[in-house]
Amino acid sequence: MTYNRNQQGMLSENPKDYEVPQPPTDGISGLSFCPTNDYLAVSSWDNNVRIYETNQQVGSAVGKSIYAHEKPALCVTWSKDGLKVFSGGADNAGRCFDITTSQTIQIAAHDQPIKCIKYVDQVNLVATGSWDKTIKYWDTRSQTPALTVNLPERCYAMDVNYPLLVVGTAERQVQIYNLNNPSTSYKTTQSPLKWQTRCIACFTSGNGYAIGSIEGRVGIQYIEEKENQTSFSFKCHREGNNVFSVNTISFHPIYGTFSTAGSDGTFNFWDKDSKQRLKGFNSVGAPISATAFNRNGTIFAYAASYDWSKGYLQYATSTKNAIYLHSVKEDDVKPKPAKKR
Template identity: 30%
Template sequence: MESTNVLEFPDVSKDYISDLKYIPEINTVIVTSWDGSLSMYKIIPSNGSYNITLDKQYNVGFSILSCCYSQDGIYIGGVQGELTFLNFQTETFQLIDDNKATSGIIRITPYYHDFIAGSWDSTLQVIDHIDHSIKSFKAIEDAKILSMDCTNEHLVVSTTGNKIKLYKLPLNSMNNGTLIDSVLKYQTRDIKLIPDGSGYVIGSIDGRVAVEYFDDPSRQFAFRCHRKKLSDVQFVYPVNSLLFKPSSDILFTGGADGCVSCWSLKGRRKLKQYNKIDEKSVVKMAGGDGILFVAASDDSFKTNAIITQDIELQPSSVYLIVLDTN
């Protein structure tokens, strides 16, 4: 296998990276962190490679969990339920009116021209893209939202208790969705809809990925990944991040072992195991045709029995991987 071209981002926040978004139409990657920073990097092709430069950086004044790009700005979700909008024209922050969240905004996703925000307190909110206010909201009872993904037709939400909530959109007060049990035994770290709309994939802390289909449950399957086998023991690493190659069934998985793997859902097989990217955990991925962005952070605090204020973590990193075209 030919060596992969890997480029490291400059001036990355040292704190835990909470979100990573690639906006191909403006050649920009957005990186957010628990230290409250939002960084925008320009990604410019150059002589078969790429130049990566820090374009703009903001500090919102609270720990960030999630972000989502809009043509006129960026929606930002905070650990304490903060929901704000960064206006590109004025470069000011605007609080979202009628925000109902009281704890972490774990994910913000585009939905037609609007956006859906999900939070740890089980709240789902639709944000109006025109006046940046909440136009509708729902609450999932007796569950904490862990991850979610959305297209114009479906919203899929993973929650505590090994549950999955499926909604056919639009999301309104009459839409209660469908609650099902996850096929995975252990807690979900990420969930993604399959690009053709046929189903979704979920990754869990026990190094497994499950593939579920809406209309044909007989097609569902699961596979193991991100494991290290020694002579007398096998180490199992959480699957922290899932990403589909645009408009395809090609799935990337990022694990706490610092590795990225590439899979074909149609062929039900691994296509490639990339060289270990970092000693830290792969926590977020983003990408497009021919390129993959990987954020690595020290998430060892998640397995510590006691978390203290003076815990020292390794500084975070972000990488660009130029994918093989064959």
């Protein structure tokens, strides 16, 4: 099943968005908004995690804090109370930065880089997914994991909406967990997409997830299919015969619609229920490597930087690394009735 073909025919806008000052000096790997205010945490290949204070009206942003990993920082998230930032990196370490004290401590360790990190607020644990083929759950007061779960392959993508946790690994494997019983996979399946998994995001309703791949395609997957809830996939981030990676998917916290962004430098807003694109934007001139909505969905942050989709040989030191803040119009993300065929 595919979305209505307005993704090719609909006119796209040129985004006119605020550029955050003093961005990272290397590729941007992750963006995460604080759940209690409009602080934005940014992880980067320059080894650092930066925290910016953004304005609700997207009129300004200012750097507030910075802390370092020993190697590239690959992922970032917040605690529920908005007082701590958690990040994982190629130094195999998970770190915690305390906003109130500006102190950093190591709270997690793996045998290989930590690709994904999520805070599970209902159980006060930090979940880390690694290329060492494990997920580990950490109580930040302890140096040993509360639980270690083996994966069939390296962790490439992970998201959580309690009690749902979904992991996408190498070889297109997908592991689905019910966090009421986190030690055992609730369901093991293969990606509905034919090529390597790039990103995963759980529905705000918690009954499924969206998965994106390197081949310009997204799968909408329900955990338990029903008559009005059937899984499907659709093409996006394509131009003629050129196919681009879907690098990141973010769900709107209020409406449950979602964004996709890719190596073509474009981002789009979609409605999975009516199966249509709500709004498209023209290329920003560089791949979009990470995105995030703020807590009420009025700000959409996106990072323009090299995304490594063409390997390290194509990386140029002159590549721009930028973070933009897009003021979200309600009409662009609000669900719409399905179009008649």
